Amino acid sequence: MSVIGFDIGTFAAKAVLLTIKGKGSQRQVTLNGLGMSQMPMGVMSQWEEQPQPARTAMGAAMRSLTKLCKLSAGKFAALSLSGDTMIIKKITMPVTTQKELRKSLSLEAEQYIPYPINDVIIDGHILGVDERHGQMSVLLVAARKEVVFNYIQAIALTKTLKPAVIDVDALALYNSYDFIHPDSRENAILVDIGATMVHVTLLHEGSPHTIKEENIGGQRITDDIEDHFEVTMEEAEAIKLGAMAPPNVVETAEIVDRVVSNWKATLERCLDQVRAEIPEYKPHKILLAGGSSxxxxxxxxxxxxxxxxxxxxxxxxxVKYNRKKFDPAYLEYIGPQMAVSFGLAIRKVETT
Ligand SMILES: Nc1ncnc2c1ncn2[C@@H]1O[C@H](COP(=O)(O)OP(=O)(O)OP(=O)(O)O)[C@@H](O)[C@H]1O
Ligand SMILES: [Mg+2]
Structure with a gap:
């Protein structure tokens, strides 16, 4: 059963619907629907303080994207959390099976989570097992029930969609990569640069090893251009996108460079963290996604x-697509921004 992958970012909501038939080398993936709509400024970053406007904006975005993409009613939705709405942490714990993991995690997780354990939903993904010491490393993901509940309510506001999956951006990004390169054992580094966040998902031999998120995205460039040249937000965005001539080319380049240096520094910190554990770690490739790429x-x-x-x-x-329905040049341009929603769209409806 297909799910619509909705990536509700601070700048734009994105939706992808795929049809996936067959398995392995026989697998055929067809693009069925795709859309993007801008989010009201600031609403998603004030999610904690003002959940009601965020929920309404999310519901409205999902409803309009469902219409825009001519997606039929009664579909399932997959969404993802990011930033301060959840905690993602690599932990070490005694060996257990993936099946038993959730139970053991609630006992282990308490020490890592700043909220009462009954107020959070916990999940985990086994990253590696050290049989000799009976220990394994696990990616612990925890989200406050209140936040997940808000997401589910936003889906309910559409009246046509049902919730299927709540994931996290950084893992949806990895799922996209893994879906396309299922047998890759490469040390790839996936970097999604959005409007307010940069997510780094660093892979070691094809599996996620370290995830880092920082609160600096492309909107910072727009804000700095706005402040520096005293122009409107719309003008600043147009200058950044190259649609309007900047008052000063050199100063604009300096503003961009400063923010780009921050992104490089985030990746450097991520590499330092990995090399503290795996000193010989060498990345094979860096893949950039998100609108700011x-x-x-x-x-x-x-x-x-x-x-x-x-x-x-x-x-x-x-993926395959109907050229009468989708413009190849548009897909080429928009694709990097759709990486998270693509990673959500490949998820199956979970029945357990
Ligand atoms: N051609 C371009 N050049 C530079 N920046 C661009 C371009 N196109 C889009 N952007 C920037 O990409 C950002 C939006 O990207 P994206 O949709 O990935 O963000 P988001 O998912 O909404 O944000 P976040 O994940 O941080 O919440 C905006 O800051 C926008 O200005
Ligand atoms: Mg994003």
């Missing part, structure tokens, strides 16, 4: 700085 020269900037092959990650290049 469009920033001119960003690929070269990462490639030259880290001396690692860097590319734009576009999962839509790997």
């Amino acid at each position: 469009h920033i001119l020269g960003l690929v070269e900037e990462f490639q030259n700085h880290f001396h690692v092959r860097t590319e734009i990650f576009n999962p839509l290049l790997y």
Whole structure:
């Protein structure tokens, strides 16, 4: 059963619907629907203080995207959390099976979570097992029940969608990559740069090893241009996108460079963290996604700085689609921004 992957970002809500038939090398993936709509400014970043407007905006975005993509009613929705709405942490705990993991996790997780354990929903993914010491490393994901409940209520507001999956952005990003390169054993680094966040999902031999999120995205460039040149937000955004001439080219480039340096520093911290555990760790490639990956020269900037092959990650290049329904040039442009929603759209409806 297909689910619609909804990535509700602070800047834009994105939706992807796929049809997946067959398995392994026989698998056929077809793009069925795709859409994006801008979110009201600031609503998603004030989710904690003001849940009601965020819920209403999410519901409205999902409803309009469902219509826009001509997606039929009665579908299932997969959404993802990110940022301060959840905790994601790599922990070490005694060996158990994936089946038993949730039970053991609630006992283990208490010490890592700043909320009462009964107020959170916990999940985990086994990253690696050290048989010799009877220990395993697990990616612990915890979200406050209140936040998940808000998401479910937002889905209910659409009146046509049912909740199927609540994931996290960084793992949806990994799922996109894994779906396209299922047998990859590479040390790939996935970097999604949105409007307010940068997510790094660092893989070791094809599996997620370290996840890092920081609160700095492309909106910072827009804000800095707005402040520096005393222009409106719309003008600042147009300057950033190259749709309007900047008052000063050199100063604009300096503003962009400052923010790009922050993203590189986030990735450096991530690499330091991994190398503390695996000193010989060498990345094979860096894949950039998210709307801000469009920033001119960003690929070269990462490639030259880290001396690692860097590319734009576009999962839509790997699916079939009807050329009468979708414009190839548009899919090529929009694909990197759809990486999280793509990773959600490949999820199955869970029956347990
Ligand atoms: N051509 C472009 N050049 C530079 N920046 C761009 C371009 N196109 C889009 N962006 C920027 O991408 C950002 C939106 O990307 P995206 O949709 O991935 O963010 P989001 O998922 O809504 O945000 P977040 O994940 O941080 O909540 C905006 O800041 C927008 O200005
Ligand atoms: Mg995003």
